[in-house]
Amino acid sequence: MGWAIALHGGAGDIPMDLPAERRQPREDGLRRALEVGVSALKSQASALDAVELVVRELENNPNFNAGKGSVLTSSGSVEMEACIMDGSTKNCGAVSGLSTVVNAISLARLVMEKTPHIYLGFDGAEAFAREQGVETVDPSHFITVENIERLNQAKDANRVQIDYTPPFQAANTKDTAVPEGDQIGTVGCVAVDIHGNLATATSTGGLVNKMVGRIGDTPIIGAGTYANSFCAVSATGKGEAIIRGTVARDVAALMEYKSLSLKDAASQVVKCAPKGTTGLVAVSAAGEVIMPFNTTGMFRACATEDGNTEVAIWPSL
Amino acid sequence: MGGWAIVVHGGAGVDPNLPAERQEEAKQLLTHCLNLGISALRSSLPAIDVVELVVRELETNPFFNSGRGSALTEKGTVEMEASIMDGNGRRCGAVSGVTSVKNPISLARLVMDKSPHSYLAFSGAEAFAKKHDMEMVDNEYFITEDNKGMLKQAKEANTILFDYRVPLDSCGAGVESPIVMNGLPISVYAPETVGCAVVDSQGRCAAATSTGGLMNKMMGRIGDSPLIGAGTYACDLCGVSCTGEGEAIIRGTLARDVAAVMEYKGLGLQEAVDFVVKERLDEGKAGLIAVSKTGEVAYGFNCVGMFRGCATEDGFMEVGIWE
Known part of the structure; x- marks a missing residue:
């Protein structure tokens, strides 16, 4: 029992020889975000507040594909999306198609709390952001040099990259501007607080070179994000596979309808998903993580009240 | 067992005082759509083509809330959404924020078939439609005089209540406690989402849902209809389309849960439908239709009435509105 928290910064084909200068900032980012979450939970913050805080932290870190550092659409713009869900009430909020909102996850929370709706997209979501007075910036704020390069490479390769794949590069070139393994991914966080309340939050810039208007799994309740009284789940990977697998809801459904443990439910869902498509973090009401x-790897971190802490990228031995 | 089956809906939550001629008109339209689907199934069209065909017909007819006849946003415009799913391979496509595509369900199908994605929205969805030469019309085409009147009434009815789940005891008519759905009196809410679920004679299931959304909705509001697992779902076991209070359907992942309780609890189709209506809707009002791969049809709702019709290969056919 007790509180527990887990977070991710994207799953994908992360090469085992990822250079230290690429690995380190991401590990640091995960560690810092974990600290933010742990200290919130220790000071009695609700699970819902903790996941929002952690995802804000990850959105503000340009090393991950959410907020600043979001990958670019085929027209070079940023279209961010996010989703938050409170397991105890099953209240939820989601946004898509944001181009100026600094913290998409906080706008999702406002949709949940201040509108009769769950999900707002594009111009309507931007107008709502202005009405609520949340922090907005010029769209160029979110665009990093690395992501411009990544888009150019994707266009050269004439394909849509999934949100976690390394930038495409010609075989054996070691000196492209963005070396192989410059992994970035969707971010997410799940938590259970000391009262056993569960919550989840996920935020993303989507896919490199995605079509303008593309919506992925992240903002869809039951696909990328889901929480109820059994567990909280945030998924990452190939959005289209996660949507069709209703991945996040299925972890909960297996616990609810088949009485599986969190570990068995989550393992089954990931095992049944097409290889190389799916990663997730989940916590249960009992504080399991x-x-x-x-996929090859997933940027991830977790901590529990009894003192276990982990920050990892590749499978643990 | 086996054989094809089809079920179609024109929304859940019907004004008990709906004039008799409107009821008759609804039944005729549902019958017409069923017959369209039946003859397609008899000509061996796959389930995925049949659901698209039937929903196109419902979109084109202004009676229900999809395509022409869609509910209006707070600004008086139309923003439509739709999704389609083929249980065979669990392929899916969805669109939101469509303002000038004549048949949003066919755009959703195009997203499934011709894009690397599952879901496109707003200007990106429109651009994709143009690129593929879909039939486009002015936004005005979708706006009916009836719905302009309904929007005015909705605004007068104090717009969308902040939390529609709290106030009223519905299901029980009566003049003193008017029925409310989605925060609006049922008489205003009248125009409703459409959907279709089909299993073909080869046991392939598919589902499709299309809507204009809520009357007086905020610009940019996305409901359950385009969300796979919420408003629409199909897999190798069943096909499901939901309608009603979108936010309750999203929270309940209603369409996926019909399949999930069949898969994980071993329930039959009608049991699964009854289970999710009873256990998964918190205080929300909704209805849903479903078919199974073995050729069964089922529906369920927890509100006053649902426009629906169903037919199976062995000659069963039913069109109804009330319980």
Whole structure:
């Protein structure tokens, strides 16, 4: 029992020889975000507040594909999306198509709390952000040099990259502007507080070179994000596979309808998903944590009240 | 067992005082759509083509809330959404914020078939439609005089209540406690989402849902209809389309849960439908239709009435509004 928290910064084909200068800032980012979450939970913050805080932290870190550092659409713009869900009430909020809102996750929370709706997208979501007075900036704020390069490479390769794949590069070139393994991914966080309340939050810039208007799994309740009284789940990977697998809801459904443990439910969902498509972090009401993936790696971190802490990228031995 | 089956809906939550001629008109339209689907199934069209065909017909007819006849946003415009899913391979496509595509369900199908994505929205969805030469019309085409009147009434009815789940005891008519759905009196809410679920004679299931959304909705509001697992879902076991209070359907992941309780609890189709209506809707009002791969049809709702019709290969056919 007690509180527990887990977070991710994207799952995908992360090469085992990821250079230290690429690995380190991301590990640091995960560690810092974990600290933010742990100290919130220790000071009695609700799970819902903790996941929002952690995802804000990850959105503000340009090393991850959410907020600043979001990957670019085929027209070079940023379209961010996010989703938050409170497991005890099953209240939820989601946003898509944001181009100026600094913290998409906080706008999702406002949709949940201040509108009769769950999900707002594009111009309507931007107008709501202005009405609520949340921090907005010029869209160029979110665009990093690395992501411009990544888009150019994707266009050269004439394909849509999934949100966690390394930038495409010609075989064996070691000196492209963005070296292989410059992994970035969707971010997410799940937590259970000392009262057993569960919450989840996920935020993303989507796919490199995605079509303008593309919506992925992240903002869809039951796909990328889901929480109820059993567990809280945030998924990452190939959005289209996660949507069709209703991945986040299925972890909860297996616990609810088949009485599986969190570990068995989450493992089964990830195992049944097509290889190389899915990773997730999940916590249960009892304070268990699991972070399975069927990709090469997943940037992830977790901590529990009894003192276990982990920050990792590749499978643990 | 086996054989094809089809079920179609024109929304859940019907004004008990709906004039008799409107009821008759609804039944005729549902019958017409069923017959369209039946003859397609008899000509061996796959389930995915049949659901698209039937929903196109419902979109084109202004009676229900999809395509022409869609509910209006707070600004008086139309923003439509739709999704389609083929249980065979669990392929899916969805669109939101569509303002000038004549048949949003066919755009959702195009997203499934011709884009690397599952879901496109707003200007990106419109651009994709143009690129593929879909039939486009002015936004005005979708706006009916009836709905302009309804929007005015909705605004007068104090707009969308902040939390529609709290106030009223519905399901029980009566003049003193008017029925409210989605925060609006049922008489205003009248125009409703459409959907279709089909299993073909080869046991392939598919589902499709299309809507204009809520009357007087905020610009940019996305409901359950385009969300896979919420408003629409199909897999190798069943096909499901939901309608009603979108936010309750989203929270309940209603369409996926019909399949999930069949898969994980071993329930039959009608049991699964009854289970989710009873256990998964918190205080929300909604209805849903479903088919199973073995050729069964089922529906369920927890509000006053649902426009629906169903037919199976062995000759069963039913069109109804009330319980």
